[in-house]
Amino acid sequence: MTDTVETAADASAVAEPDGAGAPLPPDPAAAERQALIERWADRHGVDAARRLAEAEDLADAVAKEITPDNTVDTYIKSWRVWQRFSAFARLPELEGSRGALVAFVTWMLREGQQNGTGYAPSSASTHLAATVVGLRERGVQVSGDDQAAARAALEGLAVKLLQNGERRSRGQAVGADIDGLRALARACPDTLTGDRDKALTLTGFHYASRSQDPAGLLAGDVTLHPRGLVVAVLTGKTKHSVRNAKITHATDPDICPVRAWTAYRARLAAEADPRWSRPDAPAFVGIDRWGHVIGGMGPDSVTRAIKRISQRAKVPVHWTGHYLRIGWPPSDGARAKDGIAIADQGGWARHSRSLLGYMQREDDWDDNASGGLT
Incomplete structure (x- = not known):
């Protein structure tokens, strides 16, 4: 040419x-x-x-x-794990052969963490997948067969760990529940911060929010409807999680998300600068110890707030920002609904495996498949 x-x-x-x-x-x-x-x-x-x-x-x-920011972060972290392995094994960093990948997952399970302990199989699986992406982005040919061999080795070694009595996964976190919501609502003080905390937890629970969801909301994204609230969630990671979630009035006024939202917004309008009540202002604002609004809440501040609110309420297990998301699907009210309706409300893909996991009962007695057989 x-x-x-x-x-x-x-x-x-x-x-x-x-x-x-x-x-x-x-x-x-x-x-x-x-x-x-x-x-x-x-x-x-x-x-x-x-x-x-x-x-x-x-x-x-x-x-x-x-590409979501947290996905990018995962790729970066996993590539660092691969670099540590390559240095440890004295293998070329830009080679993704069958042997290298199998050695990688073996090393991760045995001693891959920086403290010398092995990763949980789920974490090793994430690092393997992200590393393959990183290799291919750098022009390295990684065949499907070689990746499959590494994944088969990982699954087989994970079974060996279970057979040896090793359970490295923390397991599924306990989610928020109705009793906990009542405790949190009762513990919120009669202040602007207390009203915000109540609105944050009650609305977040009813649309199964992630920490970034309330942090990304503007005031104009939450609209009153004769039957409740409509929350335009625009910070989702997938096409399913970007949605208009509808929240109805609760029968118990003490934990009604609609009442909590309107009380919080009314108090914010009365006690804070008018700019914080504009439609383009953050829906949930940060408030200092003297009751002054200091800006919008970010995902980390939402997580810290949920933890602080649960500590104040003295619930048995301190909540995190993710508790609101995993607590609603298994609640009695949600479980009475159609599975597709639950998925649409919370922003999961229909028939999502993670959603099905959230919906499982903790004790497996109420929905036990063998119940009533004899």
Whole structure:
């Protein structure tokens, strides 16, 4: 091919000297992209190849934009685990052979954590999947068969751990429950902070919120309806979790989310600067010890608030931000509903495995499959 196609990949595919004058290693992914562009140019001409390359750049940008931050964090953390393993085993970092991947999962289960203990099988599985993604992003060929061999080794070793009496998983956390909600509501003081805390927990429970959901809400995202509230959840990680969740009035006024929300917003309007009541203001605001609004709540501050509220209420197990999400599906009121309705309300995919796990009874007696057989 006589013509050349200049793209961003060209520059990064060629070794350039660094500040000390040493050449940088070539970027495998960039070299692979450049080879693809050259094949396009041979087939369709330089102009078409350039447009196809721009379309690839757009696809990369879209993929980056729609990837949740916590997924990116997982990829980064898992790649660090892979780097530690590669250094430990003295294996090339940019090779994803069957043997390397099987050795990786074996190492993770035996001693992979920084304190020298092994990972739980679920954590090792997450690191394996994210590492394969990281390898492929760096131009490393990882075959499906090699990945499957590593996963089979991981599952087999996990069974061995169980047979040896090792249970490394913390298990499913205990979720929020109605009795706990009543205790939290009673413990909220008659202050702006108390009203916010009550509204935060009661509304969050009724739409199975993650910590980032109330943190991402604006005041205008929560609207009153004759039958309750409509909460526009726009911070979801999937198409299922971006939704309009409807919250009805509760029969018990002490734990009614609609009453709690309206009381909180009325008090905020009366005691805080008017800008905090505008539709584009955060729905849930941070409040200092003197009762002054200091800004919107972030996901971490929501989690800390839920923990502090539960400590104040002296519930047996201190809650976290995720307790609101995992507590609603197994509650008696939710379990009386259709499974699809539960999934839609909480933003799960219909027939979600994680949702089914949340809905299981803790003691497995009420829904025991053998009940009534004899």
